Amino acid sequence: MRRKLVASLLVLSVIILQVWFSYIAIRYPVIGIFVEHTDQGPWVISDFQDNETSKQLGVNIGDIVVSIDGRSLESNLSIKRWGAIYLAESFEVVRGDTTATVYTKLFQSSSAYNVLPIANEALCFFMGFLIYFKARSLSSSRILSVLFFNMAIIYMSLLGSGRGDMVAKIIIIVSMTALPVVFLHFLCAFLKEKGGIPYSKKLIKGLYILPIIINILALLMINPEIASHLYTIMITLTMLFFIVGTLAVLGTLGYFCIKHRRKNDYFSMIVKLIWVTLFLSFAPFILLSFLPRLLTGQDLVEPLYTGWFITLFPLSFAYLILAKRLYDIEIFIRRILVAFVISIVPAAAITLLSATIFRTKVSIETHVFVLVVTIVAMTCLLYSLEYLTSKLEPIFFPRKYHLRHALHKLADHLGSIKSFRELREIVLVDIKGTLDVFGCAIVFNFSDRLDVIDEGEIAIKGVPAQFHGEEMLVDELSYFMLGMHEEYECYLVLTRKRNQTHLNREEIEWLRPIVSNLRISIENLYLIQKLEMRLYEITSQVSNAEATGDILWLRKAMFEIQEKERNRIAMDLHDSTMQDLFLMKRRLNIFLEGKEPLSIDQRKDIGRMMEHLDLINVNLRQNCLDLNPYLIKAVGLIQTINQWLDVGLNEFEVKFSSSSEMIVESIDIEAKKHLFRITQELVSNARKHSNASRLSIKLSVLDDFICLYYHDNGSGFNMKAIPNLERLQVVGSGGLGIMQIKSRVSLLNGVVGIDSKIGQGTKVTVRIPIGSSVQHQQL
Numbered sequence: 001m002r003r004k005l006v007a008s009l010l011v012l013s014v015i016i017l018q019v020w021f022s023y024i025a026i027r028y029p030v031i032g033i034f035v036e037h038t039d040q041g042p043w044v045i046s047d048f049q050d051n052e053t054s055k056q057l058g059v060n061i062g063d064i065v066v067s068i069d070g071r072s073l074e075s076n077l078s079i080k081r082w083g084a085i086y087l088a089e090s091f092e093v094v095r096g097d098t099t100a101t102v103y104t105k106l107f108q109s110s111s112a113y114n115v116l117p118i119a120n121e122a123l124c125f126f127m128g129f130l131i132y133f134k135a136r137s138l139s140s141s142r143i144l145s146v147l148f149f150n151m152a153i154i155y156m157s158l159l160g161s162g163r164g165d166m167v168a169k170i171i172i173i174v175s176m177t178a179l180p181v182v183f184l185h186f187l188c189a190f191l192k193e194k195g196g197i198p199y200s201k202k203l204i205k206g207l208y209i210l211p212i213i214i215n216i217l218a219l220l221m222i223n224p225e226i227a228s229h230l231y232t233i234m235i236t237l238t239m240l241f242f243i244v245g246t247l248a249v250l251g252t253l254g255y256f257c258i259k260h261r262r263k264n265d266y267f268s269m270i271v272k273l274i275w276v277t278l279f280l281s282f283a284p285f286i287l288l289s290f291l292p293r294l295l296t297g298q299d300l301v302e303p304l305y306t307g308w309f310i311t312l313f314p315l316s317f318a319y320l321i322l323a324k325r326l327y328d329i330e331i332f333i334r335r336i337l338v339a340f341v342i343s344i345v346p347a348a349a350i351t352l353l354s355a356t357i358f359r360t361k362v363s364i365e366t367h368v369f370v371l372v373v374t375i376v377a378m379t380c381l382l383y384s385l386e387y388l389t390s391k392l393e394p395i396f397f398p399r400k401y402h403l404r405h406a407l408h409k410l411a412d413h414l415g416s417i418k419s420f421r422e423l424r425e426i427v428l429v430d431i432k433g434t435l436d437v438f439g440c441a442i443v444f445n446f447s448d449r450l451d452v453i454d455e456g457e458i459a460i461k462g463v464p465a466q467f468h469g470e471e472m473l474v475d476e477l478s479y480f481m482l483g484m485h486e487e488y489e490c491y492l493v494l495t496r497k498r499n500q501t502h503l504n505r506e507e508i509e510w511l512r513p514i515v516s517n518l519r520i521s522i523e524n525l526y527l528i529q530k531l532e533m534r535l536y537e538i539t540s541q542v543s544n545a546e547a548t549g550d551i552l553w554l555r556k557a558m559f560e561i562q563e564k565e566r567n568r569i570a571m572d573l574h575d576s577t578m579q580d581l582f583l584m585k586r587r588l589n590i591f592l593e594g595k596e597p598l599s600i601d602q603r604k605d606i607g608r609m610m611e612h613l614d615l616i617n618v619n620l621r622q623n624c625l626d627l628n629p630y631l632i633k634a635v636g637l638i639q640t641i642n643q644w645l646d647v648g649l650n651e652f653e654v655k656f657s658s659s660s661e662m663i664v665e666s667i668d669i670e671a672k673k674h675l676f677r678i679t680q681e682l683v684s685n686a687r688k689h690s691n692a693s694r695l696s697i698k699l700s701v702l703d704d705f706i707c708l709y710y711h712d713n714g715s716g717f718n719m720k721a722i723p724n725l726e727r728l729q730v731v732g733s734g735g736l737g738i739m740q741i742k743s744r745v746s747l748l749n750g751v752v753g754i755d756s757k758i759g760q761g762t763k764v765t766v767r768i769p770i771g772s773s774v775q776h777q778q779l
Contacts, residue, residue, distance in 0.1 A: 014153070021159040021168060024087070025114060030162045031057075031104055033085040035065055035073070042066075042094075043073045049084070049162075052363070057102050059093055066092040066099070078164045080224035082231070086164025116304050117158040120311065124152035127318050135321050140190040144321070147182045147314050150175050158304070169231060170218040176238045178211040180245025183313075187249060187274065190317075194270065197256070210241065239290045246282045250275065281313035305372055335383055343378035350374050403510045406434040414517045420453060420525060427518065428455035431494070435507055438495040442482065442522070445489040458495050471508070478503055480511060483519045490522055636665045637672040638699060641679055645697070652686070653694045660701035663770065667706065671768065674744045675699075675708060681740050682710045682764060690714025690762060701770070705750075708766040716756040741766075 032049020042064045053059075065073060068091045073079045078086040085091060090103045128148030135141040154175045160168030184207070188199035218234055221227040253275040257268075288301040316336075351371040393401045413426045423442055432440050432455050439456025445463045452460050463479070472479045482490040492515060496502060503511070632640045638658045645654050658664065665672075679697065686692050692714030700707050738754070741764075745752045750768035 014156075017153075017167070017171070018156060021156060021165070024163050024165055025159040028087050028089075028163050029104055031085055031088065032162070032164075033059070033065075034083060035079065035085065036083060037073075043079070045093075057104070058100075059102060060095070062095075064094040066094055068092075077224060081166060081221070081227035082164055083228055084164060114159070116308075117155045120307065121152050121155040123311065123315075124148045124155065127315065128152060131318055131321065138193060138321075140186055140193055141321055143182065143186040143189050144314060144317060147179075147186055148318070150179055150182055151311065151314070154179070155307075166221060166227070170215070170221060173218050173234050173238050174211055174215045177214045177241055178208070180242055180249060181207045181211065183278075184245065184249050184252070187253070191256070191271070214238070236294065239294055243286055243290060246278075246286060250278060250282075253278065277313050277316055281309050281311075284309040301368065305369055308372070308376065336379065339379045339382035340375065342382060343375045347371055347374035347378055400506070403434065403506070406430065407510060407513060410434075410514055411517060414514075414521050417521050417525070423522075424453045424455050428453065431492075431511075431514070432456050435494065435503065435511075436498050437503075438498060440492065440494045442518075443491045443493055445491070446487065456495070458493065460493060463489070463491060473502065480515050482515060482522055485523075485526065490519075492518065632672050632676060633669060636661075637675060638664060640676060641697075641699070644676075644680075645683075652683075652692065654697070655695070656697045656699075658699040663701045664699060664706055667768075667770065671748055674748055675706070675766075675768070678708065678741050678744055678766060679710075686712050686714060686762075690716070692761065702767075704770050705767040706770055708764075708768075710764040710766075711761060713761045716758050716760050716762050718756075718758055 030050065031053060033045055033053060034047040034049070035043045036046045037043045043066075045059060045061050045063045045065060047061065065085070067073065068076045068079070068085060068088045070090075076085075076088075078084060078088070088104055090101055092099065092101050125148070128145045131141050131148065132145040136145070154172055157168040157171040157175070161172050181204070185204050188197075188204065191197045192199060214234065214237070217230070221230050221234075253271060256271045257275055284301075285303065285306040289299045289303040289306045292298060292300045348371065351367055351374060354370055355367050393404075410427065410430050413430065417423060417426060428440050428442065431437075437456070439454060439458030441452050441454035441458050441460055443453075443460055443463060444451040450460070450462060454460065458477075460477075471481070476496050478494045480492040480494075482492050484490075492511075494503065635643075638661055642656060645656050682697075683695065686695060690712050692712035694713045696709070696711040698707075698709040700709070742752055745766055745768070748768045750766060752767075753765040754762070755764075756762040
């Protein structure tokens with residue numbers, strides 16, 4: 001409660017001071033005409049705060065000032081306190097025999113006395129509140145916000161100080177004295193948080209006593225008789241304390257630099273960079289403003305200008321803390337310095353051009369101001385150029401922006417690909433849509449065949465023999481090499497774009513990282529399938545009696561993973577595609593039964609569409625049954641095989657028979673599923689390789705075995721070539737054929753016999769012990 005009250009009072013005080021100083025700045029210009037007199041002589045103009053004052057008001061050094069606002073100079077508070085004319089609307093001047101009244105409202109003071117303080121004040125208040133509300137959990141961040149508030153009050157007080165306001169001058173003296181102490185406090189807290197370096201809180205509290213003492217002494221300036229002399233002394237002490245305090249901070253940091261110079265760690269690097277940044281921030285202010293005034297009584301450069309450099313240090317830390325890029329401070333400083341160096345030449349050219357055009361109207365100080373502001377502005381612009389470019393990229397470079405986002409999307413998709421089928425569904429679809437081509441494909445060129453995964457309108461007849469290098473344009477097709485393997489070569493092939501143009505350079509460059517990532521993904525898929533083939537080979541060659549626990553676990557796990565994936569795909573088809581087809585058929589039915597008359601041709605067309613939908617629905621049901629033989633549990637193994645053969649095998653003359661159905665149906669559900677999958681695999685091989693027209697499948701019981709007999713009239717194969725036939729099929733999802741069958745039979749403790757001759761078909765006999773069941777082991 002007490003903290004809120006104190007904070008409210010401080011905020012209220014700042015608001016009152018802001019209103020007061022703004023009122024003074026609006027009503028009075030910065031005149032600053034210094035006068036002096038002897039006990040018996042008149043008040044004579046001795047100097048000007050700004051050289052422009054003499055030119056605009058038409059007064060010169062030596063002119064006699066008779067009155068201010070119609071009253072004698074002795075009654076004017078500005079004359080009593082500072083020996084200068086401030087806060088005056090008019091004054092009367094005598095030059096020789098001429099007397100004139102000068103109206104200050106005609107005077108236009110330099111914009112530096114109004115614009116720069118307000119700009120710096122707004123910036124410091126904004127950064128102070130931003131840090132306080134965004135990162136006040138850290139002690140160093142809270143102190144940094146106090147540092148910004150202290151600097152904001154200094155800039156706010158400059159509006160009144162330049163016009164002779166006593167309150168503003170007192171605030172500036174106190175705040176300037178406190179500034180190096182707050183800087184030191186911030187650095188100590190920061191180094192403790194980042195490097196674990198302890199510091200004496202009592203020493204810091206002791207240093208804060210000095211600004212309090214200065215504040216008490218500054219209050220004595222209320223007495224007009226001693227205000228001017230005391231102000232001169234206080235300003236000198238403030239500048240000395242500021243210089244000494246800054247040197248103390250630099251010395252402390254230098255000590256840590258020497259102490260940690262041999263440590264090549266983050267803390268050593270950040271201390272060095274803080275020292276450099278602090279020096280660059282304070283050196284211009286001290287060397288160009290405070291030190292020359294102490295030695296000669298005159299500034300080389302107005303503190304209004306050099307004061308901008310002081311804000312660089314806290315602004316840098318504020319940016320790094322708020323952006324959470326503190327560990328990138330070295331990169332940040334390097335980029336700022338590079339941007340600063342690059343900005344010097346164009347800023348100097350702009351200043352030179354300005355000086356050439358306005359050489360008789362503008363002072364040298366204004367040209368220096370233009371140079372400094374231009375350098376700072378261009379430095380900030382160059383530093384933020386990367387950020388601005390990324391934000392404005394959708395407007396200025398829409399195609400580049402679209403390609404970049406598509407690249408990120410593709411990169412994410414490539415990391416999730418688990419099968420060659422997904423290359424078409426995920427990658428090729430995105431490439432085709434992004435580049436707006438007719439079609440694209442991934443081509444696997446084996447020594448004896450060409451396998452293609454395609455999307456869109458593309459016809460691949462072969463790979464050009466003259467292909468060399470990474471990319472090539474042949475017969476309106478663009479070829480990109482995806483990799484060369486001992487068994488195959490792989491290419492990405494694209495057609496022309498839909499606007500009948502070839503890929504441009506930007507699109508080809510966009511494809512390069514995709515080709516690189518795609519090459520890795522395909523290689524990984526190849527290795528995974530090769531490993532899978534090796535696992536099936538191992539599990540198919542070892543019987544359950546000979547297998548160890550690991551082999552049994554691996555064998556069962558492989559088939560369970562297959563079943564889960566098949567069930568998932570079957571559910572997706574049933575819940576999405578089949579439901580969509582059912583809804584479409586219902587809508588067509590409603591359309592046929594509607595009140596609006598349809599022509600005979602329209603009714604025929606809709607009828608044909610519904611027949612086609614029925615055919616698609618039947619095929620999908622068959623696919624779902626292939627993937628998930630849910631009927632086995634409901635009607636049994638024999639009826640499931642019967643239904644599957646009746647619906648899905650129109651290209652064969654199939655004869656299926658069975659006997660001893662009661663004994664067959666008595667085996668457990670897992671064994672039934674494996675027998676169904678074996679039957680599927682045998683028929684699938686007949687579809688792909690045998691060129692058969694008749695199939696014979698029989699399921700019976702002989703002795704203590706369930707026997708599955710298979711015979712086709714196909715082309716057959718050479719039994720000696722079985723090892724070569726079992727090689728990995730890289731593309732497609734046809735499975736591993738004979739190895740799958742052998743592995744499933746081994747899992748059921750059975751035996752498989754294969755007999756085939758070229759031109760005489762193939763016979764397969766599978767014998768499964770009736771008492772056998774799949775061994776359920778904990779996965």
